Every structure is written in C-alpha cells, then in structure tokens.
Amino acid sequence: MLKNSRWVQSPIWPEVEKLLKEIKISDTYYLRGNNKASGDLKSVIELHRNWVKSIIDLSEFSYAYITAGATEAINHWRMTDKRPWQYFKGDYQWPQIISQNGSENKYLNSKEVLYVSNPACSTGDFISLKDINNPVILDCAYITATAIKKIIIPKNTEQVMFSFSKGFGLIGQRCGLVYTKKPHSTLEPLNKVECFNYSSSKIMKTIMNNFTVDEMYNKYKNTQKEICNKYDLIPSDTYFIAKSTDPFYKKLRRKNDIARLCITGIDK
C-alpha cells in the first residue's frame, strides 16, 4: 500500500465533516456589488494572516486573493509572468505542466524567478531559503499539516500561496489564498467586481475559527511516529508523510534517494 499510494493526502476528519454539514451554500447567495462578499473576503484574510502568523509573517504582503486552491494561484502566476523561471527537482509539477518553460534545477541559479514550496513538496519538510536574492514565488500549501515552525520569507518574494487541501483533507472544496506585495494583475480586477468563490471564504473561516493551524499535526503526530517505527520510516515535518531511502520505494523518490510516502490509511 505504501509503495502504491498515488497521492499524498490527509485522512478525512469527522470534526471537519461535521463543520461542513453546518455551512449552507445559501449563506453566501449574495447580490454582486453589495459588498457582502468583499466584506467576507476582508475578514477571512484578516483571520488568515493571524492564524498563520506563528509560522509566516505576511505583513509585507498588503494584497490577498481567494483562489481555488494553491493551484489556481499558480495558474494566474504562470498566465501573467513572462520571465524565465526555475524550480527544484521533485517540487510540485503543476507550474511546469501548464507552461512547459521552467528549468528544473538541482541547484539554484542566481538570476531566474524561483518557484518553490516550503514546506517542500518533495519531502514535506521545512527548508531554509533565507539568503536567496531571486524573485520568489513561494508555495506554502503544506502549512496546516505541520507543527509551528518559522518560515523566513526570502526578501524578493513576490507571492505567497496557501491551501486548505492538505491538513484538513479539503481537497475538493478548492480553498486557497495568495498574498502579493503589489496588486495582482489578474486577480485584482476580479476582486474589484466581486468575482471569486464566496462559499470558499465561508469554509476557510469556519475551519480557522474552529482549529489552530497546527491542530491536525498535533492530533496525528503520535500516529505518524508509531507508523514510522513500525515500518522503519522517517517522519516528515508533514504529518501524513514519511520518508525512506530503502530501494524498495525507489519509484517514489523525489529528492535524491529520498522516497516520499503517504501514510494516510496505513493504521487502519
């Protein structure tokens, strides 16, 4: 099962399911232009900034937008940025899949824009990026699935992306946010005409009002340890991921000789 797991994903959480049952889509059946959706957006962003603050300080990023997961933020980034860009081997493939013009690098080149996930998609671990001077597009999709650990944002970071898919298993609800220092060239005009998903702001707000950012990690970390001990694996910083250098998992290697394994469901 470990070897054949197609995705990395969190377990389904009954507490999350219960909360979802309480959210009515009709609660956000607003007339566009009456500022109700923009009001919700403002409050969800305020809440989110504080919710993640112990991990990442977004105070330099004055603008924020709701997106359909981190993936939609990537779509908008690739649609609007013509500069050469790079990513590290093993990182989230989507920007390269849709644009086919990134360079896959083992080591950073000092000029090109860097798309990078932190915690890193290749292992689920936090990485240090502090002295990077490149323009950076930072994908923090794994925040909500880790303990609280500070991320230093490289100084030329232009966008920071977030997701609710990972820690809470809300993959199909497509909840995400992207923060920018300048108005986003495509998302800003959409925000101005209240064209974003009103229900996802409700979902994100409900989650943040009921759970801390490290809640799921804390719930599952002992199980993660037990599974890792039992199968001789190394726990990742992300609670549903384990790592192994065993050649048995060779196909799942993403970074050097480290295989990324999803342990969701292994304890059942």
Ligand SMILES: Cc1ncc(COP(=O)(O)O)c(C=O)c1O
């Ligand atoms: C680094 C990274 N970013 C983004 C995503 C996708 O997130 P979302 O469901 O929010 O689009 C993934 C999913 O695998 C990922 O690994």
